[in-house]
Amino acid sequence: MSAAHPVSLEALGAALESADYFADDTVTASVFLALAMHRPLFCEGDPGVGKTALAHAVSRALGWPLFRLQCYEGLDASEALYSWDFPRQLLHMRIAESAGRKDAAALESELYDRKFLQPRAILRAFETTPSVLLIDEVDRADDEFEAFLLEALSEFTVTVPELGTIKAASPPFVVVTSNRTREVHDALKRRCLYQWIEHPGIERERSILIRRFPEIPARLADEIIASVARLRGAGMLKAPGIAESLDWAESLLALGATTITARDAALTLGTVVKYHEDQARVRAGKFELLLP
Amino acid sequence: MSAAEAWTAVQDFVAALRRAGLRVDIARTGMLLEALDVFPARGLRAVFLTGRVTLCATPEDIARYDACFAKFFFGDDFPPAEILPDPTAPPKLPGGADLRRGGGPERDDDRDIEMGAASFVEVLRTRKLSTLSPDEKNLIYSLIARLRGGVAMARGRRLRAARRGLIDIRRIVRAAQLRGGEPEQLFRRKPRPRIRKRVLLLDISGSMAPFAPGLLRFGYAAYRCASRRTEVFTVGTRLTRVTRAFATGDPEAAILAACSTVPDWAGGTRLGEQLRAFLDIWGQRGMARGAVVVIASDGWERGGADLLGAQMRRLKGLAHRVIWANPHKSTPGFEPLTKGMQAALPAVDDFVAGSSAQELSELIALMAKG
DSSP states (O other), rough: OOOOSSSSHHHHHEEEETTTTTOOOHHHHHHHHHHHHHHOOEOOSSTSSSSSHHHHHHHHHHHEEEEEEEOOOTTHHHSEEEOOOOOHHHHHHHHHHHHTTTHHHHHHHTTGGHHHHHHHEHHHHSSSSSOEEEOOGGGGSOHHHHHHHHHHHHEEEEETTTEEEEEOOSOOOEEEESSSSSSOOOHHHSEEEEEOOOOOHHHHHHHHOOOOOTOOOOHHHHHHHHHHHHHHTTOOOSSSOHHHHHHHHHEEETTTOOSSHHHHHHHHHHHHHSSHHHHHHHHHTTTTTTOO | OHHHHHHHHHHHHHHHHHTTTTTOOOOHHHHHHHHHOOOOOSHHHHHHHHHHHHHHOOOOOOHHHHHHHHHHOTTTOOOHHHTOHHHSSOOOTTTTSSSSSSOOOOOGGGGGGGGHHHHHHHHHHHOOOOGOHHHHHHHHHHHHHHHOOOEEEEEEEEEEEEESSOOHHHHHHHHHHHHTTTOOOOOOEEEEEEEEEEEEEEOOGGGGTTTHHHHHHHHHHHHSSSSTTTTEESSSSSSSEEEGGGOOOOOOHHHHHHHHHHTTOOOOOOOOHHHHHHIIIIIIIITTTTOEEEOOOOOOOOOOOHHHHHHHHHHHOOOEEEEOTTTTSSSSTTTSSSSHHHHHHHHHHHHEEOOHHHHHHHHHHHHHHO
């Protein structure tokens, strides 16, 4: 595990590329700054442009373990930080009872020992140095959780009342992603560096396709990229992201296609257009949006 | 371009962003400085990238930022699309165009922005508070409020167990009782050191007006170093104790609370009278005894200098150490000629400056010396 992070933008870009992530220089710069300034990186962008993938790529590129916290409505601090292992505590009591121990006070204090603490993603990331902490889709969690997150991410400490304060030896690299289904509170954003991730340009998308599927025929790759770009400009309910391009390429390759025919398009429609209304539109247009 | 000029350019750019509708607050500007400081590359592209990631908060901001950046540094004839997608090529500048709108010396090379970014803050740290623009003031004030220093220790009255020192008869006897009356070990104890009291008297009269807000934040910083042992007063036409107002966690709220307790901003000074009031009401009863006392004032005295001199001698007799901080001291050619200053100096242990963040941080360190 390498503890040091790259000293130059070029080195970081190369490391990300070797982890199969083709970053443009705005992304490389923001990752570099987040590493150097120990600030969380707040990533927004359309679904499927590679926000989550960025955290995974940094983790692979630097060889730092990744801890992921998937947010959802009702997520609370105990699921993000730690919880006490109640069954084991109970078992501990039973064993002590059967061993005939009577010193109640000592027993009680044993119950809140480190070994009964179950660390969750944030605490684990703080305890592992270096590490990458991915807080995914923070817009799905509620306001209270944001406030809590603000506290945890500004000091990089977690306080367990029974044990004391646990501080990260060096702050983890934190990526917070949001799909903008809800506007995240400004206070949280102000703690973070902000990165808006764009859909990849044609060249970058080609690089990504070829890296993932080295055997892909050049013609097919071009056709996929052109069709996806057309879909993105067509005002779909859900514009396909890079994730959809990859799924589509994979299924077309599985069908043995070297160029996109109407039949292939019909068979693989579900991998690239994922809303019924959008699919109906593509079908009504006799798949012209997908065909070269 | 010097660091100071580069800083001005960045400030102008931030102002342009604000006009374009970005909500760039002081925290974000601070973040930009920090980012420029650690960023490994230099040049316009570096400014572009660091600003984009620190000053924006929504995709709409990004679009505005891109447009504003192009317009600010390249003028109207360069659509953003032409410069932004190409990260490597140096930006083409139209002949003789100013990098910065609104004049200034001509800059025709993007290396001009190759500023020692770290030195922005350094430059500001050493500038006199009275010469800063409002934005710079905000930045420096928050820096001052976060200054921290050690504390001077003094011998306390209570005793604690120690290897050397006075014999602890009680403990020896208590231990002996458990051993059938046999004293096995000789216990000792010695005084527990405690933090020396600190008193700050901050002059907020008219002649000190440019420095008063900074001094108040300095008072807050000193208070935070040892909140139970520090007392802060403001001195003008009246003496006001602001210590209580500082007892919240938030510096700005504390400053506001302190301001609202001060009735005489920028009035005249009757330093001698105020010092007498302080000594009569608080100082002689104990607050100033054995304390490190800091007086921040320019020594402009409307009352008689004799009164001030007498009260200073009285203070000297009570306090452990008297520090006088005069913001004009670091001005070249300064002589402590005001009558008040002349009268006070014989009773002062340390005569220091304290007009910039740098000098204030030296002052807070000086307060920690025994």
